[in-house]
Amino acid sequence: MCGIIGFIDRTKSKIDGSSIKAGLSLMNERGSGDGAGYAAYGIYPEYANYYALHVFFDNLDEPKKKVDELLQQWGEIVHQEEIPNTPQMGIKKVHIPWRYFFKPSEDLTGKIASEKDVITYLVMQVNANVKGATIFSSGKNMGVFKASGWPEDVANFYRIEDYKGYVWLAHNRYPTNSPGWWGGAHPFNLLNWSVVHNGEITSYGTNQRYVEGFGYKCTLFTDTEVVAYLLDLLGRQHELPHEMIVRALAPPFWDDIDHMPAREAELNKAIRLTYGSALMNGPFAIVVGTDDGIVGFTDRIKLRPLVVGENGNRLYISSEEAAIRGLDPEVKNVYTPRAGEPIIGRFIE
Amino acid sequence: MIEMKTTRIDAKGIHYTPLNQKIRAAIADGAGEIILDNVLGQRFIGSGLKSKVLITINGVPGGDLGMFMSGPICIVNGNAEHAPGNTMDSGMLVIHGSAGDAVSHSMRGGKVFIRDNIGYRGGIHMKQYEEESRPILVVGGTAHSFLGEYMAGGLVLVLGIGKGKSIIDRGIGSGIHGGEIIIRGEVDDYLLGVGAKKFKFNESDLERIAPVIKSFCEHFKLDSAAFLDTNYTRIAPESSRPFANKYVWE
Numbered sequence: 360m361c362g363i364i365g366f367i368d369r370t371k372s373k374i375d376g377s378s379i380k381a382g383l384s385l386m387n388e389r390g391s392g393d394g395a396g397y398a399a400y401g402i403y404p405e406y407a408n409y410y411a412l413h414v415f416f417d418n419l420d421e422p423k424k425k426v427d428e429l430l431q432q433w434g435e436i437v438h439q440e441e442i443p444n445t446p447q448m449g450i451k452k453v454h455i456p457w458r459y460f461f462k463p464s465e466d467l468t469g470k471i472a473s474e475k476d477v478i479t480y481l482v483m484q485v486n487a488n489v490k491g492a493t494i495f496s497s498g499k500n501m502g503v504f505k506a507s508g509w510p511e512d513v514a515n516f517y518r519i520e521d522y523k524g525y526v527w528l529a530h531n532r533y534p535t536n537s538p539g540w541w542g543g544a545h546p547f548n549l550l551n552w553s554v555v556h557n558g559e560i561t562s563y564g565t566n567q568r569y570v571e572g573f574g575y576k577c578t579l580f581t582d583t584e585v586v587a588y589l590l591d592l593l594g595r596q597h598e599l600p601h602e603m604i605v606r607a608l609a610p611p612f613w614d615d616i617d618h619m620p621a622r623e624a625e626l627n628k629a630i631r632l633t634y635g636s637a638l639m640n641g642p643f644a645i646v647v648g649t650d651d652g653i654v655g656f657t658d659r660i661k662l663r664p665l666v667v668g669e670n671g672n673r674l675y676i677s678s679e680e681a682a683i684r685g686l687d688p689e690v691k692n693v694y695t696p697r698a699g700e701p702i703i704g705r706f707i708e
Numbered sequence: 709m710i711e712m713k714t715t716r717i718d719a720k721g722i723h724y725t726p727l728n729q730k731i732r733a734a735i736a737d738g739a740g741e742i743i744l745d746n747v748l749g750q751r752f753i754g755s756g757l758k759s760k761v762l763i764t765i766n767g768v769p770g771g772d773l774g775m776f777m778s779g780p781i782c783i784v785n786g787n788a789e790h791a792p793g794n795t796m797d798s799g800m801l802v803i804h805g806s807a808g809d810a811v812s813h814s815m816r817g818g819k820v821f822i823r824d825n826i827g828y829r830g831g832i833h834m835k836q837y838e839e840e841s842r843p844i845l846v847v848g849g850t851a852h853s854f855l856g857e858y859m860a861g862g863l864v865l866v867l868g869i870g871k872g873k874s875i876i877d878r879g880i881g882s883g884i885h886g887g888e889i890i891i892r893g894e895v896d897d898y899l900l901g902v903g904a905k906k907f908k909f910n911e912s913d914l915e916r917i918a919p920v921i922k923s924f925c926e927h928f929k930l931d932s933a934a935f936l937d938t939n940y941t942r943i944a945p946e947s948s949r950p951f952a953n954k955y956v957w958e
Contacts, residue, residue, distance in 0.1 A: 385749045388770075615878070618898065660853060660879075661828040664790060664808055679789055680768050680808075681749025693787065695808065695827050697852060697877070 361545075361557035362386030362531035365646030365653045365676040366686065367704040372672070373401055376519030376527070382686035383510040383529040386679055389557070392449070393539025394532030395513040396505025398546040398553040398648050399524030403500050406460040409437055410478050410550075413496035413503055414485070415454035415541050422491030423457070429484065433477060434463040442504070442517065449512035454493075454541050456517075458502070475550055475595060479574075482549060486578040493542045493579070498551035501526075501648070505544035513544075525706075528648045530555040537581040546648070547579070547587040552594065553648040556583040557678055558663045561641030569636035589637050590647060601649070605656045605701035607634035612659065646676050652705040661698035668693040674704035712740035720746035724770065728752060735759050749789070754782050771808070774801050777818070790827075793820040796843070802927050806849070815862065817841040823928050825849035828877075829857050834887060836861025846924045853877040854901065856943070860886040865920060867935060868892040880904055881943045883950055889943040890917060892935070900943065903950025909940040 364382055368374065376397060383395070403411050412430075416422050430436050442456040463477040472480070482494045496503035501524075504517040510531045514520075530545035536559060537543055546553040560566065560582035567577045567585050573596070575588040586608075593604045607630050611619075616627045631638070642662030647654045655676035657665050668675040668683040668690040675683040675690060683690055696702050715734040719727050727750050734742050740761060747753070747767030754763055755775040765773075765784045773792040774782055779799045784792075787805035793812040800819045809827035812820045815834045822845075830851045836842040843862035848869045856864050859881060866889075868874025874892045881889050882901025890913070895906065918936055925932035 388751060612878075614898070661809065664827070666808075679749060679770070680787055681770060681789065684748055684768060695806070695825075698828065 394544030
């Protein structure tokens with residue numbers, strides 16, 4: 360059991376993290392104090408052209424030296440600092456949260472590898488090979504803030520009310536199959552893909568083998584990590600639209616496909632055959648943050664709850680209606696989507 | 709006639725434990741009616757209560773509303789979240805809105821009336837004790853997959869008000885081995901779950917469920933005449949042991 364929230368303002372009007380914190384804390388029952396986190400988009404406009412790399416360091420000596428060297432080898436660090444934080448009674452600061460604003464060198468990108476390929480490579484390199492360092496956020500003009508603790512404590516630790524974003528994700532963790540540690544808290548992120556998840560990915564082994572064939576490395580000891588890499592593979596590398604990504608990850612059953620009109624059945628068969636190894640099994644409700652907005656969906660038989668609410672340009676997705684109403688008491692059109700149905704909130708140009 | 713004592717509680721910002729303590733204290737103090745204002749996500753409201761109290765809930769109560777409840781009537785002016793009526797013994801929940809997944813989970817008696825829609829697995833594991841304790845779940849709108857899953861007793865009725873088809877999701881009555889699911893209009897065969905079978909809905913069935921329809925319509929101010937015909941599909945167990953061949957080799 361976990362509690363999740365997704366928020367988008369389609370006109371990119373920003374809200375600060377205080378109401379997200381309040382909404383999430385209404386679902387404290389869904390967590391166990393072993394992890395919470397937030398992702399916010401639109402928070403670093405002054406560094407919008409740089410990748411914001413958020414890193415957990417065990418110490419600022421050897422691991423940081425290695426990360427500094429690697430980044431300097433691959434590009435330019437325009438600014439770096441400890442992510443501002445305030446000690447909390449409920450949080451044992453076992454890592455130092457650090458952020459770099461970084462741009463890969465143009466000499467190393469362009470022909471074969473894009474900037475994003477370089478960033479992906481660096482994230483995998485650090486997380487697999489640099490002991491005492493974990494890059495947990497690597498997008499542009501966005502960032503993940505997470506730790507072991509209760510939602511309010513984690514929010515207060517990072518002073519979440521100081522950040523203003525037009526997309527927010529939030530997560531309250533109740534770890535069941537893996538240890539509660541800072542890197543295991545949600546959101547999981549790669550580039551501008553962020554994921555909050557309630558449930559289990561029982562197909563993790565299959566999915567992990569699949570993404571590892573494309574160079575991704577699963578190093579964070581928990582199933583949700585693989586979802587971020589599946590999104591990057593299908594969304595960025597294969598350029599599938601969001602609706603098709605959801606169709607690949609949570610496809611209709613074969614006997615449902617049999618009842619579809621011919622063209623639709625053909626498309627769904629093709630997706631299932633192509634992306635059989637990306638299919639996610641098990642109970643899950645997920646909200647994804649992307650460059651273009653947010654996407655929410657559940658497993659095919661709806662083993663985890665998901666509620667949607669709208670108010671003008673604002674779309675809310677959460678595990679519980681109360682969290683949405685806590686965020687926005689004026690919310691209208693509250694409903695529960697069907698299993699596997701993608702709920703998509705995009706920016707209005 | 710003795711005048712009923714009414715207690716009003718503002719639930720704003722209160723965790724469910726102190727809120728439920730206040731409700732119990734009000735009952736101990738002789739309240740016959742309790743009105744809860746500004747309810748937002750508090751779980752277990754009315755859970756385990758054994759009394760004839762009327763509880764009006766203004767807002768959105770959290771999960772497991774009326775769990776293990778014996779006797780009270782809860783009127784919700786808003787939606788409910790997951791599993792209202794979980795293992796409820798007797799009494800009634802009337803929800804002026806929709807509810808989440810697993811409504812009436814393992815319910816053993818009493819009534820749950822939902823004006824609009826419910827989520828997945830409504831009526832899962834509902835059971836009954838002979839005729840004296842027979843739970844009833846009525847849904848005004850639609851219900852999603854696995855309605856009446858593993859159902860062992862009781863009645864689930866779906867009216868499909870405002871819907872072209874009352875139910876369009878699969879797995880109805882999957883593993884049902886007792887009780888009955890009655891759905892307004894036709895139900896496509898492929899929507900039936902393992903062990904569920906369609907039966908013709910006849911006049912004697914209507915006679916049996918007419919009081920339930922009338923009561924539901926009374927609560928939500930609907931014209932019951934519009935529902936008192938035989939345009940229903942009755943779904944009941946194919947056998948009392950739908951998985952006999954799966955687990956037992958004789």
